[in-house]
Amino acid sequence: EAQVTQNPRYLITVTGKKLTVTCSQNMNHEYMSWYRQDPGLGLRQIYYSMNVEVTDKGDVPEGYKVSRKEKRNFPLILESPSPNQTSLYFCASSLREPSYEQYFGPGTRLTVT
Amino acid sequence: GENVEQHPSTLSVQEGDSAVIKCTYSDSASNYFPWYKQELGKRPQLIIDIRSNVGEKKDQRIAVTLNKTAKHFSLHITETQPEDSAVYFCAAFGAGNMLTFGGGTRLMVKP
Numbered sequence: 520e521a522q523v524t525q526n527p528r529y530l531i532t533v534t535g536k537k538l539t540v541t542c543s544q545n546m547n548h549e550y551m552s553w554y555r556q557d558p559g560l561g562l563r564q565i566y567y568s569m570n571v572e573v574t575d576k577g578d579v580p581e582g583y584k585v586s587r588k589e590k591r592n593f594p595l596i597l598e599s600p601s602p603n604q605t606s607l608y609f610c611a612s613s614l615r616e617p618s619y620e621q622y623f624g625p626g627t628r629l630t631v632t
Numbered sequence: 633g634e635n636v637e638q639h640p641s642t643l644s645v646q647e648g649d650s651a652v653i654k655c656t657y658s659d660s661a662s663n664y665f666p667w668y669k670q671e672l673g674k675r676p677q678l679i680i681d682i683r684s685n686v687g688e689k690k691d692q693r694i695a696v697t698l699n700k701t702a703k704h705f706s707l708h709i710t711e712t713q714p715e716d717s718a719v720y721f722c723a724a725f726g727a728g729n730m731l732t733f734g735g736g737t738r739l740m741v742k743p
Contacts, residue, residue, distance in 0.1 A: 550729075552730075554733075559641070559735055561636075561638070561733040561734055561735040561736050562676070562723075562733040563733070564730050564731065564732070567729060569729060575729065577730055578633065609675060609676070616725070616729050617664075617725050617731040618663070618683075618725050620666070620678045620681075621668075621676075621678065621731065623676050623677070624675065625675055626675055
């Protein structure tokens with residue numbers, strides 16, 4: 520089954536404790552991205568990757584890191600999480616740039632206390 | 633960068649009525665405009681999209697119109713049903729390699 524998976528789905532952590540949210544797709548998509556969703560603000564792009572070893576900042580990259588060592592995986596790293604990073608996070612992928620349909624993962628709800 | 637504004641933020645309609653959601657964008661280079669539906673607790677899913685060389689596109693009860701001159705596009709849902717209740721997001725893709733989303737519209741269809 521073609522899909523985008525994310526783990527964990529729910530995470531409660533404390534300020535400053537490094538964490539990683541994994542994202543994987545099995546559709547051989549070149550483009551992958553991370554969004555955060557906050558009420559009234561829609562989906563805001565954090566980072567995106569056009570292909571392996573190619574990543575770029577989105578609209579809200581501060582406090583986040585990503586890597587794209589393999590085509591299927593695109594982990595999101597929070598080196599020192601803060602409460603303002605409490606949000607719902609979605610990973611997405613598309614065949615190439617986002618003028619192709621974006622397929623979203625199930626989401627990760629992160630709470631930083 | 634691109635800026636997408638979406639209105640209204642909430643919309644309540646009676647079952648069977650039509651619903652219209654409007655978006656404006658700022659970057660005249662934008663050429664692809666998808667609409668996503670997000671049901672409660674679920675992931676966003678593409679429902680319809682339109683490219684800049686087309687003025688209107690229809691798929692059963694949903695349609696999207698694009699006015700490039702005015703830089704706005706709209707989603708039209710006819711004969712609404714309770715299962716249409718969800719949050720709808722418009723988005724625009726342009727010169728950068730990013731999809732910029734509007735703030736979302738919560739549509740409630742009352743039976």
